[in-house]
Amino acid sequence: MNNHTNPHRYAVLRLALTITALASALADAVASTPAPIVYATDDPEIEMFFYPASTANGLGSVRDRGATFSWFSPQPGFPDITGSGVDPGRRGSFIVAGDTSATIPTGLDPSRYQIESVTVTLTMLGSIGETPGGPYDGTPDNTFDVLSGADADPGRPVEMWGVGFGGDYETFGFDGETDPKYFNSGDRRWPVSGGFVNGPYEVYPTDPVGADVSNNMFEGGYSATAPNNENAIFNPTPFAIGKVYDDVGVEYAPGVHVTQGDLFEFDVDLALPGVAEYVQSSLSEGGIGFFFSSLHEPNGHDGDVYYPDFYLDNVSSGPNPNGDGPTIEVVVTILDESLVVGDYNHDGAIDELDYIEWSAAYGSAVTAGSGADGNGDGFIDAADYTVWREAFSLAAAIAVPEPGGSAMAGILAVTAAFFGWMRWHVGPLLPDEGADD
Secondary structure (H helix, E strand, O other): OOOOOOHHHHHHHHHHHHHHHHHHHHHHHHHOOOOOEEEEEOOOOEEEEEOOOOOOOOHHHEOOEEEOEOOOOOEOOEOOOOOOOOOOOOOEEEEEEEEOOOOOOOOOOHHHEEEEEEEEEEEEEEEEOOOOOEEOOOOOOOHHHHHHOOOOOOOOOEEEEEEEEOOOOOEEOOOOOOOOOEEOOOOOOOOEEOOEEOOOOOEEEEOOOOOEOOOOOOOOEEOOOOHHHEEOOOOOOOOEEOEOEOOOOOEOOOOOEEOOOOEEEEEOOOOOOOHHHHHHHHHHHOEEEEEEEEOOOOHHHOOOOOEEEEEOOOOOOOOOOOOOOOEEEEEEEEOOHHHOOOOOOOOOOOOHHHHHHHHHHOOOEOOOOOOOOOOOOOEOOHHHHHHHHHHHHHHHHOOOOOOOHHHHHHHHHHHHHHHHHHHHHHHHHOOOOOOOO
C-alpha cells in the first residue's frame, strides 16, 4: 500500500474548494445586491441667484427667478477687464441644492455610493432683453473660440457646474445651522462690511477637477483655487449642458428658438474624471448642489441682447405659482463594503479601467482610502496594485450575471459543471490513494 499523499489529487481538490468558495461568495453577492435608491425633489431647499452687488447676495438672492450671463468683452470705460473676486466674469448665475439625507444614507465611505444617474431640470421663464427667447445651443462652447469669435454655432449653452466653498464655508446646510461652515439658503456669497463687499466670493462654480471657473475667460482672473489666486485662460468642461427636447423626445436643432416653458434637462456626465467623486462625496455629506451659468453677454455688455432666465421657486409669490421650479433626481446604489475593494473608478465593476485609474495616480499622495488607495495608507503605490489584482482575479474567476434567479442558476451550473469535469476527465487520470506503487 502507498501511504504517501497524492499531490495531484489534493491540488485538484484544493482547486475545487476554491471554485466552490468563489461560487458561494458570488452567489451571496448576487442575491444581496441592493436595489437602487431614488432621491427626487421638485422643491430643492436652496435656490439662489447671484449677481455682484453691495447686498453680497444674501437673503436678497432667494427669489423667484435666476438668469445666466457673463461679461468678458472690453467696452468703453472698461478696456482692461480682468475678472475679479468681487466682480467675476460669470456675473449672473445661480445655485440649486437639495437635502438628500432623508432618502440616501449619509456618512458612508464615498466609494460605496454607486452613482447610476443624476438629472436636474430647469424651466425657462423667458429671457431678459429685447427679444423673447433666443437660439438654442446644446453643445459645449470652447472658451478660446468664444473669445476669438471663432465659435460659429448659434447661441450659447447653459452650463452646469459643481459648487466649491471658501472662507469659513465647507458644505451646504439645510436646517438653518449656525456653524459658519454651513452655507444655508440666504447666506452671503461675498463677505460684507458696512453694507459693502470687502473680499472675494466664498462660493463658486467648479469644473469636474475642482477648478474655479468664475473667471476662466480672463488671463490673470481671480480664482479661488489657482496658485496665487490667479488663473490663465482655460477651457473648462461642465458637468452637463442643458438639453431641450420636443414632445416626442427629439432634441432641438441648433438655433431653434427657445422661450418660456421650455424644459432644460441636465444629465450629469458621470464618465468625466472627478464627477462621480463629487457626487459621491456630496451624498456622503447629505446634500447635492450645482451652479448654473452661461457665456451669454447682455446688450449692456456689448454682447447678445438675449440671455436666459429660469424659474426658481423658493418664494411663495412671483411668476411661478404652478411649480415650474428646478428639479433634482439622483439614482444611487449603496454597495456592500466587501464589494468595492479594487473598484478604483467607482463604476461598480472591478476591471481593466481600475488598473488604468491606479496607473495614472501611481506615486501620488491622496486622502486615505480615496481613489486608487486600496489599502488606505494615503499613498498610491504597488500595494494598491496588489489589492486590485487580487480583487480582479476574484471577480474574473466567475463572471457575475445580472441579479435574479437566472444568475443564481448560472453560478450553480458553473460549479456543477466543474465537478462533472473533474469526475469524468481528471479522476480517471489520478492514481487511487490506496493503490500499490
